[in-house]
Amino acid sequence: MDRKTDTPVTVIGLGLMGRALAGAFLKAGHPTTVWNRTASKADQLVAEGARLAPTVGDALAAGSLTIICVTDYRAVHELFDASDVELGGTTLVNLTSGDSTQARKAARWAEQRGARYLDGAVMAVPPAIGTAEAVILHSGPQSDFEAHKSTLDALGTVTYLGADHGLASLYDVAGLAMMWSVLNAWLQGTALLGTAGVGAATYAPFAQRIAAGVATWLPGYAEQIDSGSFPAEVSALETDARAMAHLIEESEAVGVNAELPKLIKAMADRAIAAGHGGEQYPVLIEEFGKPRDD
Numbered sequence: 001m002d003r004k005t006d007t008p009v010t011v012i013g014l015g016l017m018g019r020a021l022a023g024a025f026l027k028a029g030h031p032t033t034v035w036n037r038t039a040s041k042a043d044q045l046v047a048e049g050a051r052l053a054p055t056v057g058d059a060l061a062a063g064s065l066t067i068i069c070v071t072d073y074r075a076v077h078e079l080f081d082a083s084d085v086e087l088g089g090t091t092l093v094n095l096t097s098g099d100s101t102q103a104r105k106a107a108r109w110a111e112q113r114g115a116r117y118l119d120g121a122v123m124a125v126p127p128a129i130g131t132a133e134a135v136i137l138h139s140g141p142q143s144d145f146e147a148h149k150s151t152l153d154a155l156g157t158v159t160y161l162g163a164d165h166g167l168a169s170l171y172d173v174a175g176l177a178m179m180w181s182v183l184n185a186w187l188q189g190t191a192l193l194g195t196a197g198v199g200a201a202t203y204a205p206f207a208q209r210i211a212a213g214v215a216t217w218l219p220g221y222a223e224q225i226d227s228g229s230f231p232a233e234v235s236a237l238e239t240d241a242r243a244m245a246h247l248i249e250e251s252e253a254v255g256v257n258a259e260l261p262k263l264i265k266a267m268a269d270r271a272i273a274a275g276h277g278g279e280q281y282p283v284l285i286e287e288f289g290k291p292r293d294d
Helices: 018-026 040-047 055-062 073-083 100-112 142-155 167-194 198-214 218-227 235-251 257-277 280-288
Strands: 010-011 033-037 065-068 091-094 116-123 135-139 157-162
Touching: 010 018, 010 091, 010 218, 018 033, 018 040, 018 065, 018 091, 018 142, 033 040, 040 235, 073 100, 091 142, 100 116, 100 167, 116 167, 135 142, 135 167, 142 157, 157 167, 157 235, 167 198, 167 235, 167 257, 218 280, 235 257, 235 280
Parallel strands: 010 033, 010 065, 065 091, 091 116, 135 157
Antiparallel strands: 116 135
């Protein structure tokens, strides 16, 4: 098990996020080696005590744990394949943004090169790195995660999701879906109230209470989805569809864009046509879980 302050760490990729990651390791007391194509991006980190490696191979050799945070997965492969570096004996933690298929392929590629591999996702902005507000997701072999958890803790709230290397990427986009859906719903309501002269700041506290209240429904709705049974304990989908129609009509009446509620109502209408009108709202998972043909 790593000790918190003496484990050497390498960070490859020094964009805003990479620099924040390296800075957090330095602040926690870890000997930190960095590498970036544009070496000048390391200047501040070097001033704070980091070592700038002249090559990728030298950076990897500096420690058994290497954090990768570059543009995309193609850049990861180009970097290591072109460098023909020795990966055996190192653990790669890839925090580069990508999708689950890329993560699984990268895991196989790393394992073929003799490296241990964890895929990850950063659910935070760079200034939050190193604080509890920064959530860092990891997926891959649990033993590899546990072996380095005390070091990774320097980055924020590190979370292990499971052995499937693609889970971190999937959780990442699922989180984005939540974020954008909440924001889009708030913007729809803000636009509606704006037609009556109500400012966004006035509406925001009310919207916040609604969002928080809806969030409390999720565990119970999750049980319905996992069991595949959707009894209408609160409201039937056909009742919700009538409310959706009201939202669309009101939006159009006051001159507000109705594309978003129309999209959701179209999904509800398909579910009702399939015989689910008397079931509860989470039955729409069947619509969300399949692609459209057109």
